Amino acid sequence: MSSSTQSLQEEIQNEIKAHKILVYSKGTKTEPRCGFTVETMQFFDRYGYPYELVDVLENPEKRQALTEMTNWPTLPKVFINGQFYGDTDILDEMAAKGELEPLLKTTFEKA
Amino acid sequence: MITEEAFNELLKSAFPDADIAIFDKTGAMDHFRLWISSKAFEGKNLIEQHQMVYRALDDAMKDGRIHAVEIKTDIPKN
Numbered sequence: 739m740s741s742s743t744q745s746l747q748e749e750i751q752n753e754i755k756a757h758k759i760l761v762y763s764k765g766t767k768t769e770p771r772c773g774f775t776v777e778t779m780q781f782f783d784r785y786g787y788p789y790e791l792v793d794v795l796e797n798p799e800k801r802q803a804l805t806e807m808t809n810w811p812t813l814p815k816v817f818i819n820g821q822f823y824g825d826t827d828i829l830d831e832m833a834a835k836g837e838l839e840p841l842l843k844t845t846f847e848k849a
Numbered sequence: 850m851i852t853e854e855a856f857n858e859l860l861k862s863a864f865p866d867a868d869i870a871i872f873d874k875t876g877a878m879d880h881f882r883l884w885i886s887s888k889a890f891e892g893k894n895l896i897e898q899h900q901m902v903y904r905a906l907d908d909a910m911k912d913g914r915i916h917a918v919e920i921k922t923d924i925p926k927n
């Protein structure tokens with residue numbers, strides 16, 4: 739019996755609170771199973787801040803809950819400091835506008 | 850796979866004033882690069898603009914006609 743949407747929501751909320759940078763992905767850090775997941779990892783590697791991946795490739799209920807929560811149909815889904823930031827399409831543009839570095843700084847300074 | 854007309858129609862119904870440029874990235878008509886300019890994006894941040902586009906394409910993404918869309922949004926200057 740799959741966990742109800744309620745506990746799925748809590749599971750997601752706990753995860754995005756527990757990690758300053760969290761990526762819901764296809765595959766894991768050691769075995770990424772999608773080009774965009776690798777691209778997202780490389781993106782954050784350039785900034786040198788720690789990030790966590792949660793593999794939801796084989797978890798359709800959780801993927802559905804995440805899609806509904808963010809109104810974003812694709813993976814990966816990136817959360818920074820508990821806020822949703824889409825994927826590298828968004829992050830690349832934010833970086834180009836100089837908005838990303840300050841966000842990452844304040845996110846990690848508050849620790 | 851989706852035709853360019855169907856893709857355009859989905860967007861035009863949500864963004865009647867939009868200027869649209871669609872680029873088929875792989876030749877299979879299911880991975881696209883999209884440029885879209887519309888007044889509807891005014892006052893919206895980047896994420897909201899992309900979410901508005903995804904909402905317009907929701908059906909075609911759910912049934913797999915579209916696998917991925919690289920979105921570039923714009924706001925007309927005039």
